Amino acid sequence: MDALAGLLEGPRARGAFMIRACFEPPWSLRIEDRAPLTVMLMIRGESWITPDTGDPVRLRAGDLAIARGPDPYTCADDPATPPLAVILPGQECVYPDGRPMRGHMDLGVRTWGQRLDGSMTMLIGTYPVRGEVSGRLLDALPPLLTLPSDVWECPLTPMFTEEIVRDGPGQEVVLDRLLDLLVITALRTWFARPEAAPPAWYGALADPVVGRVLRLLQDDPAHPWTVASLAAKADVSRAALARRFSELVGEPPMTYLTGWRLALAADRLCDTGDTLEAIARRVGYGSAFALSSAFKRVYGISPQEHRTRAARSPGGVAS
Known part of the structure; x- marks a missing residue:
């Protein structure tokens, strides 16, 4: 068992929350779900991720970001755009004043946002990795890491885009395993980067x-x-x-x-x-x-x- 295999050997993705987000500017989402690990893969358009402590990070099509919880952050078309929704633990969605959204932005199978033809599409997966074995590796990650498309090319993007909106038998298991592959590919790429600080044993x-x-x-x-x-x-x-x-x-x-x-x-x-x-x-x-x-x-x-x-x-x- 090597380091990344150990990460996924126990608490692999099981019933992970995955969604396709489709928005048209102006838009902004406040993320307070306390998820241990969230993967964001830009498919179309661009967005800004702004952690509560740290500088905003711009994502373009093909870029990937991983947010290590539980700290909150904001995703938006522009860092100055006020949130139109807040994502709470358990993927509960509320308006900024606390009123429940009650499916107001549902657009279909695992699709959420304003409009299907919006200029921004992002695939999001909240990954339930927890525990001591996972922590030995994940604790070395920054609160927010990004992999621009010019330093990596994700071979899973076309399959992810196709599978996330399917609703066939066993689809959750398919998506869980795709998310495992995406995470392990991204982390392996990240830890090979000069700016990364992997654990000494890694x-x-x-x-x-x-x-x-x-x-x-x-x-x-x-x-x-x-x-x-x-x-x-x-x-x-x-x-x-x-x-x-x-x-x-x-x-x-x-x-x-x-x-x-x-x-x-x-x-x-x-x-x-x-x-x-x-x-x-x-x-x-x-x-x-x-x-x-x-x-x-x-x-x-x-x-x-x-x-x-x-x-x-x-x-x-x-x-």
């Missing part, structure tokens, strides 16, 4: 020695790894591996492994009904007690408290 995956060790740890966290056994797999000395791993990743191999195991455990506590003993065995701890002790030392709460908080919070994620 960059270390390209190293022939440390990258191999990282994949061993990610693929089989339950194995009783030691620095010596990892060094043997990488065909280097124990001292050489410890030094190189720490230099590139920023922490020793066993410290990284502990963090990875506990991140996996935290997500399984939220996403499954597995017993603590079963989770402990799956992620490499000899007993529920050992996992519980390590978990509380790192997260400050017990695994059961983490699971309870996740069950009570929106989307089933502990906060």
Whole structure:
């Protein structure tokens, strides 16, 4: 499991909210839905995205933007245009004064806005990625990133444009998987950009020695790894591996492994009904007690408290 595979292995898109937005200037939408990740792909025309803190960003046809929640932002034809609608959690749409819109802007299957022939068309997907494993990568993203069409060409745009307005059997699953592909393609492109700041371990995956060790740890966290056994797999000395791993990743191999195991455990506590003993065995701890002790030392709460908080919070994620 590499970094991006790990991102999507657990909380992949399931029933993600996707819509085609069609507008004619002047238009403006205030986004306060607190979505963990929102992908915006410009199909026609242009728009401005203005975060509450930061400069407005202009999107043209072919450009893509990813907003990392939960901070609000505004999408508009011009940063000065006042909002005509506010998008709240649960995709509830209201007028700026709080009155519900009650489908006022519905234009058809997964289509919303003012008019189908509007000069601006954008495909929007709110992506429900959450949890500790995803956070190890997504926390490195800026609140708003953009990929202009001159630095990447999305091969999925024609298929997305066609599929988003279909209403056939299994269509939600098709769109979920397309959204997975779009996100992983965009993030892979972004982290290769000079302005990106990926986590140290993400960059270390390209190293022939440390990258191999990282994949061993990610693929089989339950194995009783030691620095010596990892060094043997990488065909280097124990001292050489410890030094190189720490230099590139920023922490020793066993410290990284502990963090990875506990991140996996935290997500399984939220996403499954597995017993603590079963989770402990799956992620490499000899007993529920050992996992519980390590978990509380790192997260400050017990695994059961983490699971309870996740069950009570929106989307089933502990906060």
